Amino acid sequence: EQLKNAIRQALVEHDIVVVNAGASAGRQDYTASLLAELGEVIVHGVAIRPGHPVVLGIVEGKPVVGIPGYPVSAMLTLELFVKPLVHSLSGIAAPQRTMIEAVMTRKVFSLMGQDEFLRVKVGKVGSRLVATPLQRGAGITMSLVRADGLVRIPRGWEGLREGQKVPVELLTSLEEIENAIVAIGSHDLALDILANYLHKQYPRRSLSSSNVGSLGGLLALKRGEAHLAGSHLLDEESGEYNVPYVKRLLSDQEMVIINLVYRQQGLIVAKGNPKGISGLADLVRQEVSFVNRQRGAGTRVLLDFKLRELGINPAGIRGYERVEFTHLAVAAAIASGTADAGLGIMAAAKALNLDFIPLLKERYDLVVPRLYYESPFLEPLLDILQQPSLRAEVESLGGYDTSHMGQVVAKL
Structure with a gap:
């Protein structure tokens, strides 16, 4: 009841409401059921990893997003769903991060059926840009702190080969990497x-x-x-x-x-x-x-x-x-x-x-x-x-x- 009242109050004062945690399907996860009661749930669960349990809803004509509680999942869903909403409602173009091509230093296995966003360290050794995967997992906060970029593994792939060239979305400047x-x-x-x-x-x-x-x-x-x-x-x-x-x-x-x-x-x-x-x-x-x-x-x-x-x-x-x-x-x-x-x-x-x-x-x-x-x-x-x-x-x-x-x- 407290969460429901908090969502209602936030809708009065804001254009977008974000509910942190409670997006999964456990007994203590209330976000989806509350949004269904207050308005309409458009999506509950998307084919990404981490961040799969995200909830996208409309209440009183305003977007409400339930993001997962794990920090890596929260960051990714904010990036993919909330950030574009903010720019769209503000009437400004979303800034684009620098994209580079780098060589994977290690083989990475990935489950098919979901786009995986892999955190990587990027460096320039000789004339080559190389990307080294960091520890995965939705709760490993330091992987966000240490990451220089993100590599998307498409849902139809089983992973990445060692030595494979991949596009990397940089989270830092190319000058820092060099x-x-x-x-x-x-x-x-x-x-x-x-x-x-x-x-x-x-x-x-x-x-x-x-x-x-x-x-x-x-x-x-x-x-x-x-x-x-x-x-x-x-x-x-x-x-x-x-x-x-x-x-x-x-x-x-x-x-x-x-x-x-x-x-x-x-x-x-x-x-x-x-x-x-x-x-x-x-x-x-x-x-x-x-x-x-x-x-x-x-x-x-x-x-x-x-x-x-x-x-x-x-x-x-x-x-x-x-x-x-x-x-x-x-x-x-x-x-x-x-x-x-x-x-x-x-x-x-x-x-x-x-x-x-x-x-x-x-x-x-x-x-x-x-x-x-x-x-x-x-x-x-x-x-x-x-x-x-x-x-x-x-x-x-x-x-x-x-x-x-x-x-x-x-x-x-």
């Missing part, structure tokens, strides 16, 4: 701080990072889709980080490996460690649920290596197949109570006030093609790596050793 250093690879919180330093000291420059795992980052370098890649891949035979992988995968290119940090990897658990977890052996206990990282992530490689050392079959770990794409996402799953443990870095546990069981110290490097390492384009970033204030801020996160930050590990 001035962005493209980093594709493993996730680390130090990269976020590095990006802030770069943009603060060089306002026209930015570090555009996409989290696809260490192995994915090296493969992106091989395809010429990034200026650098974050990596922490442990070679089981030699015990060396990154260098053996770079030699195997990028032998046809001259590469420079630069240390960013050494960091503590371990098990992230709930505050107070209520399940009494002390090490990887506890993951096979039936009452313990685990959250993993995606295939190709350095943390996943490390976990599998350690499980083999201990003779633990991953099939016996409840939640081994459940994956997240960042350390913070793993920590968030544990903070929310949907998992009891996950392998990650100390800084992620500290950020969400969780407990941490240290297991080992690992090296996290930046892998850079020599072509870019020696170019003026990367000079600002490489200079910032030498600044003591950056090192101090990274170490304040917890679990980091920056004593070798900026040092060249190898030239291959």
